[in-house]
Amino acid sequence: xxxxxxxxxxxxxxxxxxxxxxxxxxxxxxxxxxxxxxxxxxxxxxxxxxxxxxxxxxxxxxxxxxxxxxxxxxxxxxxxxxxxxxxxxxxxxxxxxxxxxxxxxxxxxxxxxxxxxxxxxxxxxxxxxxxxxxx
Numbered sequence: 222x223x224x225x226x227x228x229x230x231x232x233x234x235x236x237x238x239x240x241x242x243x244x245x246x247x248x249x250x251x252x253x254x255x256x257x258x259x260x261x262x263x264x265x266x267x268x269x270x271x272x273x274x275x276x277x278x279x280x281x282x283x284x285x286x287x288x289x290x291x292x293x294x295x296x297x298x299x300x301x302x303x304x305x306x307x308x309x310x311x312x313x314x315x316x317x318x319x320x321x322x323x324x325x326x327x328x329x330x331x332x333x334x335x336x337x338x339x340x341x342x343x344x345x346x347x348x349x350x351x352x353x354x355x356x
Contacts, residue, residue: 238339
């Protein structure tokens with residue numbers, strides 16, 4: 222089994238197929254989208270492929286270390302929508318091909334008018350444990 226992170230960006234290589242921003246969806250369309258996401262996660266829980274998933278708030282900021290005995294440096298919150306991650310799902314699957322298959326299904330969550338969103342998802346494998354050094 223290999224773990225993958227499916228990142229839901231507010232942008233991708235090109236516009237989503239159903240490119241209506243969520244803040245312009247009806248409450249019923251939002252509910253249908255969230256129900257799809259929940260049902261998708263429940264199905265993966267049953268198959269043992271689900272690890273975790275979270276939606277993220279649009280607020281946030283960049284933080285970095287700025288040297289010994291100095292406070293962290295912050296920038297923001299100035300993130301542009303294109304730079305935000307809307308949420309993520311971690312999965313544990315048998316192959317890279319299965320991760321891509323599941324990302325395609327997740328991308329089909331309904332959006333405005335009940336049509337599939339067709340959003341781009343970033344598929345990132347978890348980094349394997351570093352090799353153990355023995356002498």
